[in-house]
Amino acid sequence: MILVLDVGNTNIVLGVYEGKNLIADWRLATDHKRTADEYGVQVMQLFTQKKLELDKVEGVIVSSVVPNIMYTVEHMVRKYFNQTPLVVGPGIKTGINIKYDNPKEVGADRIVNAVAAHETYNRALIIIDFGTATTFCAVTKNGDYLGGTICPGIKISAEALFEKAAKLPRVELVKTPGVICKNTVTSMQAGILYGYTGSVDYIVEKMKKEMQDYGESEPLVIATGGLATLISKDSKHIDKVVPYLTLEGLRIIYDKNKEQVS
Structure with missing residues (x-):
């Protein structure tokens, strides 16, 4: 299983994939005041509700447009999933050629959307x-x-x-x-x-x-x-x-x- 997290200004959207199949997804409030443990406990409860096991997660990937919450999210992933998350950013292979004046300015969510749509259509x-x-x-x-x-x-x-x-x-x-x-x-x-x-x-x-x-x-x-x-x-x-x-x-x-x- 793969855990994917999209960290937005209002919500953090999580999904669990088994192969190419999305088998579970949730939406949490984005709150930089919450700790890694608070998010970790909530994610554990969501996994339990869907009868999914945390130790079956083989990899984690994160995209974020909220820099001040990334330490919390990454720490949560390391502590509760025993994984180092892959973070969408410079150096990541996407298959997309960014023509922006400064490619680093493009939000990770926009790149991720472009990858999905290009690969699909x-x-x-x-x-x-x-x-x-x-x-x-x-x-x-x-x-x-x-x-x-x-x-x-x-x-x-x-x-x-x-x-x-x-x-x-x-x-x-x-x-x-x-x-x-x-x-x-x-x-x-x-x-x-x-x-x-x-x-x-x-x-x-x-x-x-x-x-x-x-x-x-x-x-x-x-x-x-x-x-x-x-x-x-x-x-x-x-x-x-x-x-x-x-x-x-x-x-x-x-x-x-x-x-x-x-």
Whole structure:
């Protein structure tokens, strides 16, 4: 079994693979105040719930966009799994050629998503990850990571509206029947969701045109992340929702770097 961990600003997503099959996955809150033991005990309980044994884990891989929690996560892995985790970063084989001005600036999660999508679909791609921030990544058929766009996540946008406008309440992110709404709550819900969907489609349209300048054919648009399904329902351009894209990318990268682990 292989344990994969994606450490994000809001959540740590864990998955356990047996071969190429994802047999368990969980989501924990990212909290730099928690200790390695606190995370370790919780992970042990999750393994017990699924009737999985910690000592059957043969390897661990971690991607992270939160540097100040990495010592805790790595210490937890060493103490509770008796493994030195493989960390996605410089020197790791990915099969992706990063065309960023400074490749080290690209978030590990964006690289991992690109690896998974490229290996799976082998065509021009636009990858949208709806996380704390929403990222758009352009990848060529040959595996060149061209770059992309970073936007405030939909939850950040909704929270900012609540915090900065004194008379507006905090609202649940749900779809409304239309945009001509009859009360404040549904008016906010419509504005947040339909407005965000519109911005997603606009960015994708521009990204598609720019990818044509690189000689790419019509890209496949993939969405992942917690709110991907909600936004994709009204998007004109999202072709597929792949919930476990990041976990799958981590598994693929682990397989590419097995000799380094051993």
